[in-house]
Amino acid sequence: MKALILLDPGHGGIINNVYQTAGKRSPLWSNGQQLFEGEFNRAITQGISQALTLYGIDNKIIVPELEDISLRSRVDRANFLAQQYPHHRCLLISVHANAGGGKGVEIFTSRGQTESDIVADHLAHAFSQIFPNKPLRSDYRDGDSDKERGFYMLRKTTMAAVLTENFFMDNEIECCLILMSPKGRQKIIDYHVQGILAWVEQRFRVESSE
Template sequence: MKILIDNGHGRATAGKRSPVWPDGKQLFEYEFNRAIARRVHEALTARGADCVPVVPEIDDIPLAERTRRVNEIAAQAGPENCLLVSIHANAGGGTGWEAWTSVGETEADSYATIFYEEAARAFPEQRMRMDTMDGDPDKEAHFYLLRHTTCPAIITENFFMDTEADCRLILSEEGRKRVADMHVSVLLRCIEYHRNK
């Protein structure tokens, strides 16, 4: 199985940052997303997994181009043999962790369930934001990257950068290590799940 790692947004993407907290610290989403994506890529590669960064650039790459890159790789490997994970920090004043897939029952739902299981284990003190109306925990939306990629795709929203407690978690080295390690644990399970299907 080929794991495709996407890091959302770029250094110039408007609004994708936390407030400046009283101690002067601020989170820039492009930096956080890339830091987690880099750690995940390095850890999976070290374990022999086939892992490809979709956006190595620091600039914001348009969704259509990111989708094109994913679909080009999926066409070569077979869409059923790929999994896209797009790593983000959340915003909107909430708290907790969540994952998104495309609308309807798809293969991505099975992978997202693994994400929720591992996220709950890795962050037992944090809220898992779920939508269980359709029998699984992931949230669903018509987000561009989820709708237009040919392989299973998941967006992870790793805590809220505009809520101080969440933001301080993902600004910290410990928090980043926990987020990255959780993604690695999930993706190793996804590879095993795919192998045994």
């Protein structure tokens, strides 16, 4: 079926050893490791993209460059690419790592009940299967498993859009054992892919029964 998954790696990457986004990094840990969020976000979106391609699902990383680009440019790119697909078959996922003290994963959608909430539920379900012992930080005020916030990428994009904050880079255990480990990164990729596949399958089922 024709669906388009747009992947948005938050912030900038690393060019010539210079990180493109100030601030978005972990502390320098005692083992000498340090995480730069934009590098992590790119690694995860690339992994998701590769898997979706193998499953035959159209996808596009909307920030292929290492430079950070404005949120407005990101939204413009996403909305432009989405024009070629039926509105309800397009989905944007913005990938981040969290900071500010805490643990676990947060899944955000725009306010109100939309298609994004259905996507978020699929992602939450896949997360709890792949990380059974890790907390999904949720806000159940309106009965679903995501926290709703007015993130720019979620408010301004025309398609269903979800933002994932994947563990805390200022939590030494989560940073060193999950975010900076190939195994941990693969599991983060896997829960995104499984959630996306579940959403695509559900959409397909609904449409073929109409």
